[in-house]
Amino acid sequence: MKSAAQLSAAALLLSGAADAFWRMPCTARTGLARIDPLVNPGQVSPHSHVIHGGKNFHLDTNYNDLVQSECTSCRVTEDKSAYWTPALNFIHEDGTTEVVPQIGGMLAYYLLFKNEGEKIEAFPPGFQMLAGDNRQRNFTLSFPDMEKSLWSQHPEETTQKNLGLKALGFNCLNYAINPEPSMYRHFLPDKNYMDQHCPQGIRAEIFFPSCWNGELDSPNHKDHVAYPDLVNGGKCPDSHPRRIPSLFYETIWFTNKFNGKPGQFVFSNGDPTGYGYHADFINGWDQKFLQSAIDQCGNPSGKIEDCPVFQGHIQSEADTAQCTFDVPEVLAKDNCDGPADGLCGNVPIQAGPGYATVIEPGNVEKPTGGYKPPHVTEQPAVPTLSYAPARSAVTDEYGGGISVARVNHANAGKNNGAAAPAPTPAPEALPNQSTGKGSIISTSTFTSAGVVYEVVIEEVPIYVTVDAPEKEGQVKRHYMHLRRDKEHGLLGKRHFH
Template sequence: MKSFTSLSVTMALLSGTTHAFWRMECHDRIALARIDPLVDPGTVSQHSHAIHGGNAFSMDVTYEQLRASECTSCLATDDKSAYWTPSMHFQYENGTTEVVRQVGGMLAYYLLFANSGEEIEAFPEGFRMLAGDTRLRNFTGPVPDPEKSLWTAKDKTQLLLGQKAIGMNCLNYAKDPEPSMYRHFLPDKDYMDANCVNGIRAEIFFPSCWNGDPDSDNHKDHMAYPDLVNGGTCPEGFEKRVPSLFFETIWDTYAFKDAKGQFVFANGDPTGYGYHGDFIMGWNVDTLQSGIEQCTNESGQLKDCPVFELQTEADCDKCKLSMPHVLSDDDCAGPADGLCGNVAIQYGPEYASALKPGNSEAPSAVPTPTTPVQAMPTLPYTTAKSAVTDQYGGGLSVANVNGIASQASEINAQAAAPTDDAPAAPAPTQPPAPEQPHGSIVSTTTYTSAGVVYEVAIEEVAVYVTVEAPAPQKRHAHHMHHRRDREHGLLGRY
C-alpha cells in the first residue's frame, strides 16, 4: 500500500478567500458493491461503486448507523462518513470486463474556501449530497475552459459548473502535473497508453453553497456551486458555506497498455461525462467544526492538525463492509461477462437511458451500445501553474492558462476515429483561446512556510475592452506566485 507522503502544498487558488484545507486519506475501499443508499435506497443499486469510510454502510444507512461503525477506512478515526464513486473497468474486445486497480485508495479533500467575512459551517447530522449526473454523456461548454476571469453568465450556470467540476487527470510523474478539472472527459485508450503512464486520476468537486437543509429529494437541490466551481460567489438562497469536498481516485489504466478494448465506468459510461460522487456525513459535528476552525496548517496533512485522532494505514486497510446476502453472487471485480448488474454501455452524446435498480440478471457477454460511439475531443498533456502536492499524484492544481492558450491550434476540432459501424460525431465547436495579457512586475514580497519559500509578484497588466462605443483603458493587478522548495528544488507557478 502506497502512502500519501506530501511534499508540500499551497492552496492559493482564489484571491481574496480563505484557503485552509486538509486531505482525508482513505487508504482502501471497504467494498466494491452495488450499494447506493442515495439513488437506490433499500435495494440493489444500478451499478457498482468503490466505497470508502465507515463499515456500517448499507442500502438504507442512516447517520446514526454510520456513527456506530466498528471501523473506518479513512485515517481519522472519527470520520465515519461514507464516500463513494462508480468504479472503473476495462472491457476487452470480447465483452469481458474486469475492474481497474485502485492506487492508494481515495483522497477526500476538505477545502475551506470562503469569501472575506463568510463563516464555514460543519455539515449537520443527516447531511447528504450527490455531485454529477450519471446519465450525462456530453459537455455543453467550450473546450478547453476559458480563463476564469473571462467567464460570463453562460459559463456560470449550475449545469455547466457541475460539468466543469469533473476532471480526468492524465498522470505522468516524470512530467509536471496537469491541472485539476482540466479535462472533463476520459481520454481515448491510445492517448492513455501514450501519455498517462501512471494512470488516470478521476476527480469530482462538490458544491459548497448551502440553503441550510440537510438533504433534498434528489440530494442535489439543497446545494449549489459558487460561480467559479471551487470558489467565488454563492447564488441567492444558498448563502451558507460548508467545506468544499473534492474526491480523487487514481486508477491504474496503464496496466492495460496495448490491450485491445476500452475503459468504462460501472454506470456504463465510457466518456467520463457521467462521473459522479456521493457523500453521507458521518462525523461528530463538534469534531468537524473544530477541524474547520483549527486545521489551518498549509501542509494539508492530518498529522498537522491537533483535532484528529489518527489510525495506521494497516488499520484503515483492515476495515471492510459485511456484504449483504443479496449481493453474495455478484462479481463486480471480474473478469466477468459484461458489467456488474448487466449494465449496457451508452456512448452519447444523447442523455443516457435510466438504468434499472435491483437487476440480478447475468451480464451479457458483449453489451450492445444503445447509441453510436461519439467522437471525443482531444486535449494535449499540459502542465499546471501550481506544483504537485504528493509523489503519488494527489492534489489540486491550477490550470496554466498561458500554456493552454498557446496550444489552441492543436486542440480545435480533433476527434477520435470512428469505428467501422458507427459514424463519427461532429467535432465540438471550439472558440479561439483568449490571448493572455502580459505586464510589468510592480512589486514582490516573499514569505516562508513549512520550509518552503513563497514569492508573491504583483504584475500590472493593461487590459483593453472592446465595446460598441469607445471604451477607456482599464488596468488590473494580477498576482503570480512563485515557489522554491528548498528540499526538493522544485519551482512552480501559481
C-alpha cells in the same frame, strides 16, 4: 518580465485563496458493490460503486448507522462518513470485464473556501449530497474552459448545470512531466491516448458544491446545495448563502495495466465518456469535532498529521485495510471485480451524446451478463497542455497536491478565482527545475485560524499557448504558472482552474 500588477495578482492567488484545508486519505475501500443508499435506498443499485469510509454501509445506510461504525477505511478514526463513486472497468474485446486497479484508495480533500465575513459550517447530522449526473454523456461548452475571469460575462458558463459539468476532471498521469491542471479535461481520454501518454494511469476528480441553503437533503440530493460561481471558489448564489467545506474526491485508476490490450474503458454506470461521472457523500462526522477541525486545521501542508484536532485520532494504513462492510445476501452472487461477462448488474454501455436512458434498480437475477462492447471509437483530437521547459515528479503516493496560480495576460491584476494551498511534499529536483534558490519575487504574510504564515514566492514562469478549435468568442489563451515555495521547500504542484 512580469508587470507589478501581474506579480501582485499571482501573490494574491497563491496566499489568499483558502483559509485552510486538509486531505483525508481513505487508503482502502470498504467494498465494491451495487449499493447506493442515497439514490436507491433499500434497493440494489443499477451499477456498482467503490465505497470508502465507515463500516456500517448497507442498502439503507444513514447518519446514525455510520457514526456507530466500529471502524473506518479513512486515516482519521473520527471520520465515519461514506464516500463513493462508480468503479472504472476495462472491457476486453471478447466482452470479459474487470475492474481497473485503484492506486492508494481515494483522497477526500476538505477545502475551506470562503469570502470575507463568511463562516464555514460543519456538516450537521443527517447531511448528505450528490455531485455529478449519472446519465450525462456530453459537454457543450468550450474546451479548454474559458478563462474564469470571463465567466461572469457569459451567463451560460455559470449555470448550476454547467458548473457541475466543469467540476469533473480526468487527469492523464505522467510523473516525468508537470501535472495537468485539475478539472482541465472533463472527459475520459480514449484508450489509445492513455496507452501513449498516461503511464501512471488516470486520476478521476470531482468537486462537490460548497454553498448551502440549510436543508439536510433535497429530493434529488442536489438542490439543497449549489456551486459557487467559480466551481471551487467565488460567490455563492443568494438562494444558498451558507458555506460548507468544499469536498473534492480524487481516485487514481491504473489504466496502464491494460496497455496495448484491445478493449474499452468504461465506468460501471455504462459510461465510456466520463461526462456521467458522479459521487455521493453521507456525513459521518461528529459535528463538534468536524467544526473544531474546520476552525483549527490551518497548516498549509494539508496533512492530517499537522492538524492538532486529529492528533490521537490517526490510524495506520494497515488498520484502514481491515475495515470492510458486510455485503448484503441479495448481492452474494455478484462478481463486480471480475473477470466477468459484462458490467456488474448487466449494465449496457451508453456512449451518447444523448442523455442516457434510465436503468432500473433491483436487478438480481442477472448480476452480470455477456454484453459485448462496440468497436472502440476515437474521440476528436483536442489540445493538451505540454510542459517542455520544466519537469517535476509527483512524490505523493496518493494523487498529488493542490496549488495554482493562473493569470491571464489580458486580465493582469484581476483575481481569476480561488486557488488552494499546496500540500504535496517536495519532489526531487529534475533537469531544468529550480531547487528553491531561484528568483524570489515576493515575501508576504497572512493570518489563518490565528496562525501567521510567511509566504515566499519564487518565480518560475512557464508559458503555454493552447490552440483550441475556433468558436465565436474563443481566442488563444496563455497560462502563467508560478510555483510557491514555503520555507525553502516546494510544497507541490497541482494546477487548479
